[in-house]
Amino acid sequence: MRLKKLEREQVRMKYGGRCAYCGIELGSRWHADHLEPVTRELISKRNANGTWRLDSGKPLKPENDHIGNMMPACAPCNISKGGQSLEGWRTWIARHVNSLNLYQPTYRLAKAYGLIVETAVPVVFHFEKVQTSACGYTHGDWECREGGYLWYAGDGEGYDPSDCTHICPHCRTTDYLEAAKEEAEGCSSWSNNGTSGTGVDLWVLAERQALGANESAARAALAEIGPVHTLDGDDSPGGYSVVVCNSQRVKP
Ligand SMILES: [Zn+2]
Ligand SMILES: [Zn+2]
Structure with missing residues (x-):
């Protein structure tokens, strides 16, 4: 399934712009991962030079191909998970230390010198901690x-x-404001059900809602977020201008 730009943005911000699995902040090269795999069929194809290769064909579980099943993932997590189920992958990660002990002499030596301490903590994914x-x-x-x-x-x-x-601006105030910042910095004008506005309006509304919903959390988040370069739509040839916002950081 190809995600539209807005859907992709929704997936990216599902956990405040972090990898759903390891929690690292997502860079520009992130993947939309299927939480429940779609498990693609493997088909063999012939290369131009006569050799064969395996290619992925149509999904065997197309019912898993919808946006609610999409998780934002960093490339290493997405590649490591591959076609595994979440529980299968969890067990597999937990066994990594075992594999290192079996096959990596440098790992065993580093452990013998006290450089590595094995904790045997259970594998808990980021999205499970923040749920x-x-x-x-x-x-x-x-x-x-x-x-x-x-x-x-x-x-x-x-x-x-x-x-x-x-x-929710009350319990996820920082995520809420970060998403609003992204939107306000990427949209110069919008309209929805008869109302319309600019990126500046988007930001001002979001800031007001966050302060009303959870004032102390909103003040702390705003101080951390810093200046917000909202877009102000107009009819000039440039199309828009940039207005620096954030009442907790920027003096009017
Ligand atoms: Zn990750
Ligand atoms: Zn809430």
């Missing part, structure tokens, strides 16, 4: 749900667990 339960925050008909996302409770239809569009 939050609903914090009780509500805003109009919007409520926080498990995972720290807001969902619309007004229509009585429940929520889609795979919908990770709206980060």
Whole structure:
């Protein structure tokens, strides 16, 4: 499945721009990983020089190919996980120390000299540590749900667990503001259901909502985030101008 730009951005920000598995901050080269693998069929193809190679064919579990099953992953984690299930991969990682002891003399020597201490801690993935339960925050008909996302409770239809569009400003204030910064710095004008605005409006609204939802956390997050270079849309040939925002960092 090819993700649209906005969907890819949603996946990237699912855990505040970090790898869902090891928690490292994602650089520009990150992967959208299938949490439950789609397990592609292997087909042999003939190279131009007559040799054969294995290539991945169509997915055997296409039902796993949807955005709710996509996790942001750094390249090493994505490559290491490959087609394994989460539990299979967890066991495999846990055995790495065993493999090092068996096959790596340099590892054994370093351990003998006290340079390496084996802890035997269980393998816990980043997304498992940060998994939050609903914090009780509500805003109009919007409520926080498990995972720290807001969902619309007004229509009585429940929520889609795979919908990770709206980060809760109360329990995930920093993630919320970081996502708003990204959006405000990448969008000069927008319109939605009859309302419209610029990147500056996006930021100002988000900042106000964060301060209203959790003032102390928002002040701390804003101080850390620093200047936000929002885009202000207009009709000039340049299309937009940059306005430096963030009430906690920038003097008006
Ligand atoms: Zn990782
Ligand atoms: Zn919350």
